[in-house]
Amino acid sequence: SVSMLGSAAANVTSGLIGSLVMILSAYFFIVDRDKMKMVLSKWLPDDLEMQYNNIKGKLMAAMGGFFLAQLKIMGIVFVILLIGFFILRSPYAFLLALLISFLDLLPVLGTGTVLIPWALIVLVQGNFHQGIILIILYIVCLLARQLLQPKIIGDSIGMDTLPTLVLIYTGYKLKGMSGMILALLIGTIMMTLYKLGIFDNKIKRVRCLIDKYMHYE
Numbered sequence: 001s002v003s004m005l006g007s008a009a010a011n012v013t014s015g016l017i018g019s020l021v022m023i024l025s026a027y028f029f030i031v032d033r034d035k036m037k038m039v040l041s042k043w044l045p046d047d048l049e050m051q052y053n054n055i056k057g058k059l060m061a062a063m064g065g066f067f068l069a070q071l072k073i074m075g076i077v078f079v080i081l082l083i084g085f086f087i088l089r090s091p092y093a094f095l096l097a098l099l100i101s102f103l104d105l106l107p108v109l110g111t112g113t114v115l116i117p118w119a120l121i122v123l124v125q126g127n128f129h130q131g132i133i134l135i136i137l138y139i140v141c142l143l144a145r146q147l148l149q150p151k152i153i154g155d156s157i158g159m160d161t162l163p164t165l166v167l168i169y170t171g172y173k174l175k176g177m178s179g180m181i182l183a184l185l186i187g188t189i190m191m192t193l194y195k196l197g198i199f200d201n202k203i204k205r206v207r208c209l210i211d212k213y214m215h216y217e
Contacts (some may be wrong), residue, residue, distance in 0.1 A: 062188045069153040070105055076148060077101045077111065077141050084137035088130060111141045153184060
């Protein structure tokens with residue numbers, strides 16, 4: 001118990017220090033933003049600065065598309081939950097649907113964070129009708145997110161559905177929901193850089209090596 005409490009106290013202290021450093025760093029980056037841009041533009045060549053601005057603009061657009069896709073999925077989940085709560089005749093249907101759909105937007109949490117415990121509680125209380133509807137509602141929300149997510153995100157960030165699905169599955173298997181979000185962000189960045197031609201020289205070298213290997217006698 002003493003060891004566990006000591007570890008918990010150390011984690012809390014580390015978390016507080018990390019949060020403080022993050023807030024201070026964000027503040028100083030914002031304050032010195034113009035100064036850092038001037039220093040960067042002073043030392044970077046003109047062509048490299050143009051390429052940097054181009055990459056920055058494309059990445060910002062891709063990130064915007066990614067978060068817009070998440071909001072679209074949140075809207076679909078909200079509508080499904082709202083219909084379900086209307087069927088249950090909940091007096092707070094709109095508010096509950098909004099809060100639970102927002103939880104579904106977060107990486108670690110989801111609709112199951114609320115719907116599964118709620119369903120278990122009402123089933124234990126003997127309200128099987130409400131419990132079954134809540135479980136069905138959770139399954140429908142889960143299927144809607146898993147089926148629509150690759151298509152919506154792929155269209156929003158300009159990526160094909162199959163690579164988006166591979167990124168979602170790989171990230172989820174590696175580190176759950178947070179890994180899925182991280183994999184999508186990394187994939188978006190890499191695809192944006194590829195479209196800008198950053199990897200063209202490396203791809204040409206690999207093709208040249210493959211061609212030499214295929215024609216080697």
